[in-house]
Amino acid sequence: MRRFDVLQEQGDTFLYIGPSQSISQSFTPHKNNLSSIRFSVFNHKLGGAGQYELRVLDESLQEVRKEIITESNLGWAQTFRYDFSPLPDSLGKLYTFEISYLGKNQEAEIYLSQINKDMLGMKVLFTSSDKAETYRNDFMKISYAKEDEYPNGNAFINGESVPGDLKFQTYYSTSPQGFLIDSLTDFSKRVTFDKPFVLTFIFLLSTLTFILFMRLFLKRYSSRS
Numbered sequence: 115m116r117r118f119d120v121l122q123e124q125g126d127t128f129l130y131i132g133p134s135q136s137i138s139q140s141f142t143p144h145k146n147n148l149s150s151i152r153f154s155v156f157n158h159k160l161g162g163a164g165q166y167e168l169r170v171l172d173e174s175l176q177e178v179r180k181e182i183i184t185e186s187n188l189g190w191a192q193t194f195r196y197d198f199s200p201l202p203d204s205l206g207k208l209y210t211f212e213i214s215y216l217g218k219n220q221e222a223e224i225y226l227s228q229i230n231k232d233m234l235g236m237k238v239l240f241t242s243s244d245k246a247e248t249y250r251n252d253f254m255k256i257s258y259a260k261e262d263e264y265p266n267g268n269a270f271i272n273g274e275s276v277p278g279d280l281k282f283q284t285y286y287s288t289s290p291q292g293f294l295i296d297s298l299t300d301f302s303k304r305v306t307f308d309k310p311f312v313l314t315f316i317f318l319l320s321t322l323t324f325i326l327f328m329r330l331f332l333k334r335y336s337s338r339s
Contacts, residue, residue: 116197116285119145122264125154125257125281127233129271131166132226132253136214138171139280140267148204150197150285151211154257157188158250165216166254168196173208182216188254193283200287208267211282215253225249230271234278235260257281 120141129137151170162185170179179198188194201209225246232238257280258269264279 115288116150117145117288118283119143119148119286120266120282120284122259122279122282124259124261124263124279127258127260127278128156128255129230129233129258130226130250130253130255131213132215132222132249133217133219134215134223134272135226135230136212136270136272137256137280138210138212138270138273139264139282140208140210140270141264141282141284142206142208142266143204143284143286144206145286145288146202146205147200147287148209148284149200149287150195152193152195152283152285153211153213154281155188155192155194156190156255156257157185157192158190158252158254159185160188160190161186164253167212167214167216169212169214170198170201171210171212175210178209185254204286210267210270211280213256221245222249222252226253233258234276 120143122139122141131137148170151168164185166183166185166188168181168183169177172178178201181196181198226249228238229246229250258278259281260278262268262277262279267279268275269279270276
């Protein structure tokens with residue numbers, strides 16, 4: 115059983131992943147047993163044979179999980195789910211999630227590098243706008259936020275830090291009992307620190323209680339009459 119952990123939900127642009135391109139995002143789990151990362155993909159070649167490599171790196175940038183997927187695994191406007199065996203002591207540690215394309219094309223590499231800079235708001239002069247458009251349609255793009263939205267990690271292109279953050283979610287594995295305990299713990303924390311939520315919850319609970327009471331009262335009254 116997996117439960118939600120880290121969330122960066124903002125995405126106002128896209129970055130492309132093609133030959134000799136890797137995009138990565140560091141993050142810090144709040145729980146042990148990190149076991150899933152999800153991110154938004156837009157794959158132009160549905161059913162294609164191109165390959166992408168997904169990796170999870172530890173604090174020393176040592177590979178701890180890896181999987182190779184093909185374009186046929188990827189959809190359009192899809193939240194792709196990368197599940198892997200749990201990392202038992204992930205709590206509070208810095209991990210990096212990396213996506214890279216397995217294949218070479220020097221011209222595509224140059225254009226995609228320019229395209230990504232353009233998507234990040236940097237000034238770029240394309241040698242050929244037609245070729246740039248061709249390569250936009252040849253490779254996967256992922257949802258990305260131009261601004262730094264996630265405080266506990268950074269984004270990288272080919273290992274170089276860049277502004278903004280990948281749009282992503284992480285999950286951890288737990289037992290049914292652990293799921294229930296964590297849900298109750300998170301709820302109690304929210305009740306303690308989120309006053310608008312508390313007021314809304316009390317209002318809804320009171321409203322539902324009143325509705326149920328009135329239904330029972332009217333039912334008994336109608337049965338007597």
